Amino acid sequence: ILNVEQSPQSLHVQEGDSTNFTCSFPSSNFYALHWYRWETAKSPEALFVMTLNGDEKKKGRISATLNTKEGYSYLYIKGSQPEDSATYLCAFRSSYKLIFGSGTRLLVRP
Amino acid sequence: GAGVSQSPRYKVAKRGQDVALRCDPISGHVSLFWYQQALGQGPEFLTYFQNEAQLDKSGLPSDRFFAERPEGSVSTLKIQRTQQEDSAVYLCASSLGRQLNSPLHFGNGTRLTVT
16 A cells, blocks of 8 residues: 655744655655645646656755655745645555645644 | 537436546647546546557556547546446546646546436
């Protein structure tokens, strides 16, 4: 059974704080690791797709790293803003399946 | 269309009824996924299509669930004899190619409530 774990489950931070979340996935049979942002009442939106060990991606204040050998990825948000409040999902791609974690729910207080 | 479209947005069914959920992917997208999302959980994989071919249906929870994509574009997820445990949000997503590094584009989902 392919298991993708995300931690923490939820996180409350103050505006301006930097924060990070963890995604753990199986280290074998790896094809790709996806990160999505899911705001309430909207559909999930792709942030990053990462395929290579050691890969680092950045989009504005959000960045992600990937370690396929040990099976983890970190998502970082620098200087959190209230509009960053959302659920952040990671998903591990193995063959045709894209297996999602349960997400980290981030709330940024003004 | 600009994005993935799902209909209906909400569906209430009485236990035992059959339901059909529709997904219009982005035009030209080869890959199409269906997911089931229960409250407080991440999306659970149901099935995957590449054009009209259903390459993986291992996530369908029972033989009451059936999905098709006969012409390689619009897809329908059918649930027969609905049960209360089928209540969930059903998400459809498409991606451009067969590449395993293509991001998914999601629809807004269909919220199914079985009473």
